[in-house]
Amino acid sequence: MELSKTVNLAKELVCIKSVTPDDNGCQDLIAKILEPYGFSIRFISSNGTKNLLAFHGTGAPLTLFLGHTDVVPTGDETTWDYPPFSGKIITKDDGKHYLYGRGSSDMKGGDAAMICAMLEYIEQKPDHKGTIGLLLTSNEEGDAVGGTPYVVEFLKKENIIPDYCIIGECSCDEVFGDSIKNGRRGDLNATIVVNGIQGHAALEQHAKNAVFEASRFISAMLDNPIDNGTQFFPPTSFQVSNISAGTGADNVIPGVCTLRCNFRWNDLQTPEKIEKHVREVAKSCGIDCTMDFREEGKPFLTKEGLLIDALKASIIEVTGITPSLGTSGGTSDGRFIRHLGTQTVEFGPVSNLIHKVNEMVCTEDLDSLTRIYVKTLEKLMK
Template structure:
C-alpha cells in the first residue's frame, strides 16, 4: 500500500513494521529513502564499520541549493523489545487501539522522523519550494555504541564541505505533554575505570597481604563527597555515579589482589573535560595516600578514561530557539521550558557543526514494554514541525 508522505501515522506504521533493533536496519532506511526520493530529495547511503563492530548503515538526504540550510537528525534503530509476550500487541505490528499506536520505536524515535517528513511535505504543498535547503541525517547507530553513525556521517559531510545553519533532533523530549520542553543543551558525560592493585593473600594472615578494597572504598567515597558543584544558571548539579565494582574473587577466605570500579560523570558548564579529569585524579591521589598503611606507600592505582568525552553545551541561537518556541506556543498554547536535563543524544556531535535543539514526542514509554504514541500527539508534533519549518525559512505561518 502506498504511503502518503503527508500522513505521519502511515509513515510511522510502516517504520515500526521494520524490526530495526540496533544494529539491524531491517529495511527502515530503505523506507525513508523511498519516501524522500519521491519528494525530490537526493539520497546518499553511508555505511561505516569500526573494526570489531557490526556494519552500520546511515542515510543523508538533501533537497534545495541556495539559502539557509536546515538539518533534521534522527535514528531508525530501536532497543530490543524485551519480553515480547508481555506486550499488549506484537511490538512490530504498529497496532492502533483506542487512538493509540503501539510499537517499538513509536516515540524513540520513529515517530519524530515520521512527523518531520510529513511536516516537510505539507509545508512544501502549502508554500511551494522552500527558499533554502532541507536535509535529513538518519542513523542506525544511536541506540548502539554510536561509533559509526552520526559522528561518521558528520565527518563525511565536513569532507564534502557541507555546512548547516541549524539542526533539529527529533528525540522524545517532552515529559508529560507535547509542548512541555525543548532541549537546548545537554550535560557532558565522561566515564572512568579505576583499578587498584594490592597483594593477594589469606584472610587469616593480613600482614602478608594488602587488600586493594581498603584503598578502593575511600577513593570512591572521595569521588562523591564533596559534591562536584552546586549547579549553574542553566544546569543542575554535576553528578558522579559508580556503575560497577568488581574484585573477581569467588572465595571467602582470600584477600584479592586487584579491585576495579567504573564510574560515569554527568557534568555541567562549571567544568570542561580537562579540569574535570584533573579534579578527579587529585581526589583519587589524596584518598589513596590517606588509605595507605602507616609507613607504606599508597597502593598502586590506575585510572583509564573512556576514549571519547561528550562535552557540555548550550545552544544560544535566537533564531532557532525562538522560532521553535513560537511554533510550540502557537500550536499547543504552552510556553515550553528550555531545558538542559536528561542524558546524551546525537546532538552532542551535531553541536560542533551548527546550533541544535531537540524536540519530539512524550517520552514516558520509550524503551518500555508497550511503547506507544497517541495519534493526536503525532498530529500535534507534525503541526509544530510544519510551523517551525515555515517560520525558520521566513514563510507565512498562519493557518
C-alpha cells in the same frame, strides 16, 4: 481506529528490529518514501554504520532534521507486556492511544514526525525557498563510530553547513510541549579498576575486599560533587553504570573490582578537569586503582536565535503551552552539529519512558509534533 500518516510510519519503523548499530532496512524504507518527492538521497556507510542524507531544494537557509534509526536492546523480552517490536497500538487509562514498542519514543516516533512534516510542507510549497535536509544514522545509541560525526566531516568537506538543526529526540519533561532542549551536557566514560587483596572469605584479616574499597570510592565521589551547575546547565553528574568483581566462588574475597562510570559534564568542565577531580578523590581515600577515561561528546548550547523563536511560537500555537529552555537529560548527536555553528535544538515527545521496558509514545503527541514541525518550517523558510 484510523491512524495518521505519522503514526503509521512510526508503527512500521518500530516493527523493524534495528538494535544499534544495525539499521536493518529502516533507512531503505524511508528513502523509498522520500524519493517520489524529489529528494536527492545519499547513503554514507562506515564501520558497520549506515547513514542516510537527503536534501530537497537549493540554497539558503538549510534546515536539517536530525535523527537515528537504531534502538537500544530490549533486555529480557518476557518482562514486556507485549512483544517489543510489535508496534501495537494500545489504549491506556487516560483514554489516549499509545504506540507501543522499543524505539517508539526514542526515537522512531520523532523520525516519523520529522519525515511527515517535511513531506507535508513540500506538498504545500513544492518550490519552497532554501533547502530542507534529513540526516539519519544507525549508530546514535552506540559509540557513534561511522555515524553522525563521520557525516559531519563529509558535510564540512562539501561545505554544506546547516543554518538550523531540529532533532526529534524526546525533550519534554512532564507534558508534551513543556520543554525545548537548547543544549545538552557532555558525555565522558571511565573504566576504574579498584585493587584489593584476594583471599579466603573466612580469613578476612589476610585480605582486602576490592568491592568494599570501590564502595568507599563511590561514597567519596557522592560526598564531593564535581560542581554545582551553571546558568544554563545542571551540575556535572557521576554515575556507576556497571560493576564487576569476584571469581565466581562464594568463599573468595575479590581482589579486583571494576567500575564503569559515566559523567555528564557542563560548560564549567573539561574531561581533564573531571579526571583530575576523580583521581584526587581516590587519592584522598587511599584507593589503589587505575583509571582510563574516554570522551564521548562535548556539551553544546544554542542560547538564542530564529530557530528557538520559531519553534517556541509553533509549540504555543499547537499546544497552548509555553515551553521552557533546558539542557538536562541525555546527550544527543546535536553535539556534533552545533559545533558547525548551526543553531541546534531538540524537540520531541515526553522522555519518561525512553530505554524502559514497555516503552511507548502517545499517538496524539506524534501528530501534534508533526504540526509543530510544519509550522516551524513555515517560519524558518520564508
